[in-house]
Amino acid sequence: MSGEHQGFPGTLSIGQEAVELLLVELVRSAALTFRQVILVSAHGGNAQPVTRAVRRLRSEGRNVLAWAPRWDGDAHAGRTKTSVMRSPTPDHVRLDAAWPGNTTPIQDLLPQLRGSGLSLRSSAQRRARRPCPRTRGRGRNPAAACGRRPH
Numbered sequence: 001m002s003g004e005h006q007g008f009p010g011t012l013s014i015g016q017e018a019v020e021l022l023l024v025e026l027v028r029s030a031a032l033t034f035r036q037v038i039l040v041s042a043h044g045g046n047a048q049p050v051t052r053a054v055r056r057l058r059s060e061g062r063n064v065l066a067w068a069p070r071w072d073g074d075a076h077a078g079r080t081k082t083s084v085m086r087s088p089t090p091d092h093v094r095l096d097a098a099w100p101g102n103t104t105p106i107q108d109l110l111p112q113l114r115g116s117g118l119s120l121r122s123s124a125q126r127r128a129r130r131p132c133p134r135t136r137g138r139g140r141n142p143a144a145a146c147g148r149r150p151h
Contacts, residue, residue, distance in 0.1 A: 016049040023053035027064050036063040044068075044110045070106075 006013050014022070023039060030037045041050045050066050057064045086093045102109065 016046075019046055020049035020053045020056075023050060024056055027053070027057050027062060028060075031062050031064075036065070038065045038067055040067050040069070042069050044106065045113070 027037045027039070039050055039054065041047070047068060050068070054064050054066045082093060082098075
């Protein structure tokens with residue numbers, strides 16, 4: 001939902017303020033039924049609105065946690081995500097179309113993406129996002145590989 005993917009034609013984005021407000025309203029609604037709510041966001045571009053929403057909701061006295069799983073530091077369609085997809089559905093990952101993308105660790109890449117969006121990607125990368133080939137076994141337990149607890 002965050003804007004760094006706006007560089008792909010046809011991508012629709014609602015922006016960080018709208019993501020924050022959406023999360024606040026969803027948790028307010030969920031809190032009528034559940035004692036605790038855990039927000040799970042694996043998309044780094046949503047980290048700031050999730051953090052702001054959690055802060056706001058906690059200031060209202062709501063019991064809310066946020067969890068941002070992280071996998072070995074690779075970015076979209078990298079080793080980990082490709083392996084996760086290959087574990088349950090190996091035929092759905094087209095290894096014949098795979099090519100190495102940006103190998104910059106996500107923790108280094110994310111601040112640049114937030115500032116510049118997909119303009120950091122080469123024209124070939126903007127035309128198609130393809131996975132790097134990796135092993136099926138690596139993706140069998142993606143939750144255990146995340147290594148982070150909700151905060």
